[in-house]
Amino acid sequence: MSTKVPESPHLLVASATKSFSLSYRLTQLLNQLQPSPEIIFFISAFAIGGASGLALVLFYLGIEFFENLAFNVLMSQISAWGYWTLALIPVLGSMLVGLLYYFYPNFSNYNCLQDQSVVKVSPKLFLIKCLGAAISLGTGASLGPEGPSVEIGGNMGLLLAQLLRVSQKRSRLLMSAGAAAGFAAGFNAPIAGVFFTLERVLGTTFTTPAASIILLAAVVAATIARVVFGIHPAFELPTYLVVNQWEFLLYIGLGVLAGFISLAYTQGIKFAQRSFQKLEVIPRGFKPILGGLTMGLVGLALPQILGIGYGTLEVILSGKIFSIPFLSMILVIKLVVTAICLGSGLVGGIFAPALFLGACLGAVYGQVLVAILPPEVGLIAPPAAYAMVGMAALLAGSVKAPLTAIILLFELTQNYLIILPLMAAVGVSVWIVSLVEAQPMVQTLNFKEMGINLTQQDELEILKGVSVARIMDVDYFHLCDQMSVLKSSQLMISAKCHTALVVDEQGQLSGIITLGDLRHAIRDNSDEIEGLSIGDISTKEILYAYPDESVTEVLKRMLARDIFLLPVVSPDNSREVLGVIDKPLISLASDLTLTERAIASAD
Known part of the structure; x- marks a missing residue:
């Protein structure tokens, strides 16, 4: 983010302190008054958005400082000693980060309390x-700063959850609202912040109330960021123009x-x-120095890869033509150096480097197209568009x-013409990743590997070691496959059963039926319903679970197909x-x- 330092930064610190104090008093008042859930949602959104926005303002001022x-x-x-002194800057910074690891060995994983139902955040380690990220x-x-920004916002949500003493589900929702606020303020893009949280944080737990609190938190945080830094986005992008309507195929x-x-x-x-x-x-505190040393030595030859990289990014996007070999070289080196920085323990995220790499790749691709396409094809967009x-x-x-x-990208460009090329390129990119990801040796990054340490456990992680x-x-509850649809419906209603197994006369599994299946059968076959049995309408293609299987794997299958119940069958006979x-x-x-883990930790 291009930041403009306010005239009185100490006023921001004072207002942030007052905001946190006010949030604490507000939560105490909420606990006493016991207002309706809707009011708590509304107030929580403003509290999270405001606290996240102020915290991120201080964070970006820290980076600039x-x-x-x-x-x-x-x-x-020190520049009088020679140009080589530039390499000392990342090394000195990494030494300071190493000192933080020496005094606080787990500061980068401070909220990983794996045995607690609600993650506890330590304000000190926060x-x-x-x-560490600012240094x-x-x-x-x-x-990049966006990963820490998401984490800062998420932890604002977790701090509020701790003060309100809410359930694990509500705690995850407040954390998600904070993550959206952090992303929105970091990129000055509130809509993208909401979509990021719905895609990557909430996932299958998305609900309408969740959308409301996330939207409000993102708007409040982005508004605070715009008041301090202005309404301009994180970096400036040129106007996108459509030259040929068929050109989206090249994307x-x-x-x-x-x-x-x-x-x-x-x-x-x-x-x-x-x-x-x-x-x-190598002690943990010395590993960041290796990353800083690598960064410094490479920065002597290629200063463009130092830091967040928005300055170089804007130069590429402005249309200035760099040679293809140069762009290819900084693409490869930026990729390697970013991996080393994150692996060594330096604190930051992968969003900004990913944008940098994508800009280099697109500029190379655009220049190659200009060079190889014959003149009769017609004009295409400049490399900056790619x-x-x-x-x-x-x-x-x-x-x-x-x-x-x-x-x-739509928010940053505010240009609808870019949507079709974006959809084509993004869709194919994610498809390629999904195809390769199907291989057992290839896995995409989790939040921690992205530089975001929002590690509140969800059901999938908790149940990894639990067998079916x-x-x-x-x-x-089971029904015979020869039973009529009407009688089966009455029995399932009496038993208050959502899903029933269908078995044959030998008690072997032959299908599954739900109340929805019965309801549709009665509606669609009203003339011949008397002679219709559940064996005729039950689902025959059944997903199974096995007794020695992890509950996590079973839950994934159920979520993917939105299934309420699975039969557990013998590994030797899928009908038993x-x-x-x-x-x-x-x-x-x-x-x-x-609960078992909490008891074990207490002992």
């Missing part, structure tokens, strides 16, 4: 993490390339993180958030029913597991 201290004040003193980014780490090729570069980027980060973890002979679309395509492939990438046999219900597993049982298993 360390950047000015390092590259202006310090460099003016501030240390923000300081890393201000002294030239090849990372499909850009999407293919972006998909493969996204995979190289994400797998490079995972490889770097694994490699640094294996360096056990650079803009490349940013979205590579961001979408890297973080698996296609709608966020499309909406973000442990929670399945052996006393299940051992029990059933349904969504209420899975929720109960989650609560039981968390």
